[in-house]
Amino acid sequence: MATLLKHSAKYALSGRLARLCVHSRHGGLQCLQPCLLPHQRSASTGSKILVEMDNSTGIAVLTMKSPPVNSLSLDFLTEFSISLEKLELDRGCRGVILTSALPKIFSAGLDIMEMCGKSPEHCGEFWKAVQEMWLRLYGSSMITIAAINGSSPAGGCLMALACDYRIMAENPKYSIGLNETQLGIVAPFWFKDTLVNTVGNRVAELSLQLGLLYSAPDALRTGLVDLLVPEDKVLSTASQTMTQWLAIPGENAIGSNPRVSSSKVDLTPKVHMVDLSHSSESMCSLNWIPWTCSNRA
Numbered sequence: 001m002a003t004l005l006k007h008s009a010k011y012a013l014s015g016r017l018a019r020l021c022v023h024s025r026h027g028g029l030q031c032l033q034p035c036l037l038p039h040q041r042s043a044s045t046g047s048k049i050l051v052e053m054d055n056s057t058g059i060a061v062l063t064m065k066s067p068p069v070n071s072l073s074l075d076f077l078t079e080f081s082i083s084l085e086k087l088e089l090d091r092g093c094r095g096v097i098l099t100s101a102l103p104k105i106f107s108a109g110l111d112i113m114e115m116c117g118k119s120p121e122h123c124g125e126f127w128k129a130v131q132e133m134w135l136r137l138y139g140s141s142m143i144t145i146a147a148i149n150g151s152s153p154a155g156g157c158l159m160a161l162a163c164d165y166r167i168m169a170e171n172p173k174y175s176i177g178l179n180e181t182q183l184g185i186v187a188p189f190w191f192k193d194t195l196v197n198t199v200g201n202r203v204a205e206l207s208l209q210l211g212l213l214y215s216a217p218d219a220l221r222t223g224l225v226d227l228l229v230p231e232d233k234v235l236s237t238a239s240q241t242m243t244q245w246l247a248i249p250g251e252n253a254i255g256s257n258p259r260v261s262s263s264k265v266d267l268t269p270k271v272h273m274v275d276l277s278h279s280s281e282s283m284c285s286l287n288w289i290p291w292t293c294s295n296r297a
């Protein structure tokens with residue numbers, strides 16, 4: 001399912017966000033302010049996300065900067081997805097490093113305040129934004145690397161899992177995992193699929209049933225992250241790793257589809273959004289009852 005979604009996402013996204021971008025050009029939802037930096041770098045910053053693009057390498061660093069814990073609110077998710085879509089549209093951008101500006105925290109996951117006492121309409125909008133973030137990240141045609149420089153529970157872990165590679169600070173105080181069951185909620189099936197794809201069935205099954213948060217060394221042992229490095233090396237290692245990945249023949253490889261045929265150019269949505277609501281385990285439906293779902297991988 002995840003593979004299918006990833007494929008679908010790569011070719012089918014952007015309708016809603018494209019409209020949001022248009023909206024933003026008229027002063028509505030988003031106000032990203034471009035400014036130029038030396039050495040072929042450009043930066044744009046919204047209130048919650050900083051995007052720094054190095055045009056000489058094709059690598060963008062997307063830094064989450066929403067204190068106190070980079071929680072994924074509707075505003076945050078919208079800004080995040082718009083930022084990512086802009087990079088996707090930028091043919092010069094080939095890789096994105098996702099990191100945090102906050103000390104000790106990568107992301108605390110979904111904003112708990114968005115889930116309490118809100119109208120069904122707001123919940124629906126919020127949940128769509130969560131899906132859109134995941135689809136956009138998981139389905140990106142760019143190389144995505146999570147530079148995890150702090151704790152990353154639940155939705156924060158999902159963000160990291162949606163990237164192609166995860167590098168974490170080797171600080172045993174930092175933890176990462178899908179701990180939803182510890183909070184009395186069930187991780188939706190697509191959270192589960194993303195985890196299974198990374199760590200395999202058995203580890204995912206235990207992780208989800210017990211709501212395990214792994215310390216950085218344990219996260220490495222289970223395969224939840226790919227590499228641990230000293231905290232001050234997380235970003236530089238991510239850049240080096242990205243350079244290695246970008247050296248692999250991609251769009252120009254014999255037999256490959258050039259990127260121009262994917263989301264880089266034709267962003268006309270073939271499908272507005274991958275509809276996850278047909279599954280009985282889906283969170284899309286407002287009738288969804290979290291505690292009836294099984295976490296079995």
Ligand SMILES: CCCCCCCCCCCC/C=C/CC(=O)SCCNC(=O)CCNC(=O)[C@H](O)C(C)(C)COP(=O)(O)OP(=O)(O)OC[C@H]1O[C@@H](n2cnc3c(N)ncnc32)[C@H](O)[C@@H]1OP(=O)(O)O
Nearest residue numbers: 068069071108109110111112115123127151153154155286
């Ligand atoms: C029916 C359909 C409708 C759909 C609507 C949506 C409903 C969906 C429900 C099902 C969803 C299933 C998926 C869920 C995925 C999730 O991501 S759930 C969120 C899970 N997140 C967590 O469990 C993280 C909880 N936080 C922590 O563990 C810690 O705060 C931390 C490790 C991140 C940081 O620790 P520390 O540095 O010690 O800071 P704190 O003092 O704990 O926190 C500082 C500050 O931040 C606030 N905060 C923390 N986490 C969140 C959060 N997730 N959202 C919002 N705010 C958060 C915390 O309250 C503190 O605030 P104050 O300083 O007290 O004001």
